[in-house]
Amino acid sequence: MQGSDHSVVQAVLAGNKDAYGALVRAHSAAVFRVAFRIVGNEADADEVVQEAFLRGYQRLETFQQRSGFGTWIYRIAVNCALDRLKQPQIEAEFRYGEEGDPEERTVQVASPDTASPERLLLSREIRGAQQLAMQRLTATEKTAFVLRHLEDRSMNEIAEVLGVDPNAAKQAVYRAVQKLRRELAPLRGTA
Amino acid sequence: MKHLNEEELIELYYDEGTSAAHVHLRACRECSTLYDGMQRDLDSVKTAQVGIRGAEYGERVWQALSPQLIAYEKRPAHRLWWAQWKSAAVAAGCAALLATAFIGGRYWERHTNRTTAVVNANPPATQRVLLVVLTDHLDRTERLLVALNHADSSDRAENGQLQTEARELLASNRLYRATASKAGDPAMAAALDRVENVLAEMANDPNLTAEDLGRIRTDMNTEGILFDIRVLLARTPDQGSGPKPAKGASI
Numbered sequence: 528m529q530g531s532d533h534s535v536v537q538a539v540l541a542g543n544k545d546a547y548g549a550l551v552r553a554h555s556a557a558v559f560r561v562a563f564r565i566v567g568n569e570a571d572a573d574e575v576v577q578e579a580f581l582r583g584y585q586r587l588e589t590f591q592q593r594s595g596f597g598t599w600i601y602r603i604a605v606n607c608a609l610d611r612l613k614q615p616q617i618e619a620e621f622r623y624g625e626e627g628d629p630e631e632r633t634v635q636v637a638s639p640d641t642a643s644p645e646r647l648l649l650s651r652e653i654r655g656a657q658q659l660a661m662q663r664l665t666a667t668e669k670t671a672f673v674l675r676h677l678e679d680r681s682m683n684e685i686a687e688v689l690g691v692d693p694n695a696a697k698q699a700v701y702r703a704v705q706k707l708r709r710e711l712a713p714l715r716g717t718a
Numbered sequence: 719m720k721h722l723n724e725e726e727l728i729e730l731y732y733d734e735g736t737s738a739a740h741v742h743l744r745a746c747r748e749c750s751t752l753y754d755g756m757q758r759d760l761d762s763v764k765t766a767q768v769g770i771r772g773a774e775y776g777e778r779v780w781q782a783l784s785p786q787l788i789a790y791e792k793r794p795a796h797r798l799w800w801a802q803w804k805s806a807a808v809a810a811g812c813a814a815l816l817a818t819a820f821i822g823g824r825y826w827e828r829h830t831n832r833t834t835a836v837v838n839a840n841p842p843a844t845q846r847v848l849l850v851v852l853t854d855h856l857d858r859t860e861r862l863l864v865a866l867n868h869a870d871s872s873d874r875a876e877n878g879q880l881q882t883e884a885r886e887l888l889a890s891n892r893l894y895r896a897t898a899s900k901a902g903d904p905a906m907a908a909a910l911d912r913v914e915n916v917l918a919e920m921a922n923d924p925n926l927t928a929e930d931l932g933r934i935r936t937d938m939n940t941e942g943i944l945f946d947i948r949v950l951l952a953r954t955p956d957q958g959s960g961p962k963p964a965k966g967a968s969i
Contacts, residue, residue, distance in 0.1 A: 577779065704760065708756065
């Protein structure tokens with residue numbers, strides 16, 4: 528795939544704009560997945576995908592042939608998602624409903640023989656608490672955590688994407704894990 | 719027996735732990751219980767679902783994107799060849815320049831070493847200049863951390879200034895930290911590394927709110943970092959104090 532991606536890039540740079548469509552079709556799903564995990568909702572993730580491929584097209588001349596196009600556009604998408612997280616309205620959405628006494632957010636334990644709708648409600652509450660916990664992370668922590676935990680990227684890759692030292696990337700992941708565990712503490716024993 | 723700390727447990731979870739930590743985890747019931755709890759928490763986050771996009775998604779993205787794109791100018795084959803040749807020529811030119819600079823530098827170093835050994839035992843002027851630059855960086859960082867510790871969190875304009883300053887310092891801090899590591903000064907490198915974490919948090923936070931500032935102050939222990947910087951500043955020689963040799967990294 529990498530070899531054919533390179534030839535497609537050459538074709539695009541030679542003036543064949545439509546050839547870029549093949550790259551978009553091939554890599555959209557992966558780009559959407561990481562964007563969704565970082566920004567946390569489909570509408571913003573869709574916009575990140577659009578923006579990433581647009582930026583990719585505009586910078587195609589700087590694309591280094593020694594790396595794969597997939598890896599390259601993935602990095603652009605992570606940066607677009609990170610930029611999007613930094614926009615005030617996303618922050619405002621994240622902060623919505625997060626105030627209050629942590630005790631009040633403790634999930635009630637459902638007994639094992641509880642009826643199915645209650646179990647569904649419980650798992651929805653758990654998911655909600657997890658999302659809220661993720662939203663409480665800073666943009667850097669969240670991105671580092673998503674890349675390490677959900678995307679299984681190495682610390683060096685994360686550092687490169689975030690433009691920080693590997694040790695700083697590691698610390699961002701650690702802080703994210705510590706915060707998430709603190710936030711998820713009330714759920715322990717309910718899942 | 720020394721138990722594993724949370725960072726070591728996290729390393730183990732991500733298969734980055736040392737073999738000693740693995741051995742300890744197998745042998746210690748207490749650490750093993752803590753690890754199991756952490757594993758449960760983190761595994762539960764992994765089950766979070768991603769919105770599903772079908773095979774037609776790529777096509778939809780392309781249809782929306784295509785009208786916004788302007789085709790690259792067609793490049794004839796001879797221009798491509800010329801572009802490649804030009805790139806090779808530039809690369810060769812850069813290599814020659816680097817080689818010249820390296821040889822010239824070596825020659826200059828030998829020449830100046832001989833002169834200073836005879837004439838003066840003071841540290842080279844360039845080192846003094848660079849130390850002044852580092853001192854200036856540490857001064858600015860200290861001022862930023864003091865401002866952070868006393869910031870009126872509700873003042874958005876002030877927060878914006880702090881963020882701009884943090885961004886400027888972040889780039890230079892990376893350079894100094896890398897140099898301190900190379901120069902074999904772990905204390906300086908470690909302190910600059912901690913500074914870098916704070917600067918990155920401030921620089922990357924979209925709109926610093928009162929809550930964010932409080933969190934950065936607490937999470938990052940900015941008071942502790944401030945103390946480190948004051949120690950480092952005490953180590954760097956004063957600009958006007960004459961030929962006192964530097965103990966820190968020669969940045």
